[in-house]
Amino acid sequence: MQNLHPGDSAIRLEFCHWLHTNRQLRPLILFTDEASFTRNGINNTRNSHRWSHEIPNGTVETNFQSRFCINVWYGMIYDMLIGPVILDDRMTGQNCLGFLQNELPKQLEDVPLATRIAMYFQHDGAPSHYTRHVMQHLSDTFPKRWIGCGSTINWPPRSPDLTPLDFCFGGLMKSEVYRKKWIHETNCSLTYWMLSPA
Secondary structure (H helix, E strand, C coil): CCCCCCHHHHHHHCCCCEEEEHHHHHHHHEEEEEEEEEEECCHHHHHHCCCCCCCCCCCCCCCCCCCCCCEEEEEEEEEEEEEEEEEECCCHHHHHHHHHHHHHHHHHCCCCCCHHCEEEECCCCHHHHCCHHHHHHHHHHHHCCCCCCCEEEEEECCCCHCCCCHHHHHHHHHHHCCCCCCCCCCHHHHHHHHHEEE
């Protein structure tokens, strides 16, 4: 899915060794991720093939005059899904900090208190995740218990296969949302799918 760079394998192995050595912590790790949803859906030209004897061309509409995009945050701790949460704006360092301070505590209200007290927080290497204020907040809130760039527990770059969200849930959510080509301008389709009990 992502091209590994030289040296990535050693960092991935180091994290996997830490996780294996601390197996008792697995139920306490809150894995998190964000996903973007656009009007024109998923269009991966490398994986898109069209075969035809009569009309050898295929057209995919990709550009609009204005780009519609929303961002969604979601998390998972043990067997419990947290969110999803539709974010108001793109994820900058300031917005990430605001989310961690104001929205995340609300999302964790159903998590047992004993779990929240001992919880480890994981996020990937998105630039908004390792601004100085975000890292300071995480160090204050989860002292030596957060996983990410700049933490004592380093998250390996380009490693979506190491989190259950990227490995499974993110793809499932996108395939469900993009089952139809369009997303309504008021994001009703996405909101309905997220709130639907099925």
